[in-house]
Amino acid sequence: LLRPLAVVNPYAEQLAFADSRTRTRRDHEKYLTLIDSITLLYQYQRDIKTIDRDGQVIEYVEATLDDIALANQLAHDILGHSLDELGHSLDELQPPTRQLLQHLHTLVANRIKAENLRQNEVRFTRRDIREVTGLSNSQVSIHLDRLVELEYIYAHHGKNGQRYVYELVFDGELTNEQPQLIGLIDVEQLKKGRQLRL
Structure with a gap:
């Protein structure tokens, strides 16, 4: 039921992700793909935009801050760890x-x-x-x-x-023993930055 649309993430350069270690560098691409997947899933609730590249019209949908917030929430469970990559809690x-x-x-x-x-x-x-x-x-x-x-x-x-x-570096919750993925940007910061630019 989903169309194979391109996904554009206008916030990609602002996203924070802990990439100082081998595992988190590998997980970074997974994190970006998670955002793209969420955006693609909600394609029928979004405006489909077009861009002309070398005479070829490409249709795409844009990731929203809500998509990033949901990706952050899911990333804790999917990519998360118990506070560090060494398996310590x-x-x-x-x-x-x-x-x-x-x-x-x-x-x-x-x-x-x-x-x-x-x-x-x-x-x-x-x-x-x-x-x-x-x-x-x-x-x-x-x-x-x-x-x-x-x-x-x-x-x-x-x-x-x-x-x-x-x-x-640790930015998780000290009282939370569930898996956590540290280093993700706070979407509220992105929202505030966007409001200042507007």
Whole structure:
């Protein structure tokens, strides 16, 4: 019943996807295909548009923000994992390491709100962590290194011999033990950006 229409995703360049690891790079194409499939499925609820390419008329439908929101929801179940590609879950984190992750989640959320940043723009240092948590330098080292190893946190090399700064990669729900696919863009951010342009 579906026509073999082309699908155009006008939001493709704005979509975020964690691609720092081999598995997530492979999953990226699956994620984009999931959006295309949803759009194609709803083709009869969409305007069919045309474009002329070298004298050939191509019919297509455009992906919507609702399609992306549904794809994000489905991606957690289809492509999701228990918080990282190594097969670990929050239950496998030692309580102090998990508690540090919670502190970092709060630290980043506060910076996002106060400075109007996206999560991937927030950077913090070991000193920031010590100030927020009250942990000693050795305690921070142990648990932060564990989070970096498990790829919840990404360590950015400092320039010209400067200290490391860190980025919180994990953007799932700390209380959710269901499979989660981290790094997907918040569709609400796309909607706000679209409203600003209008």
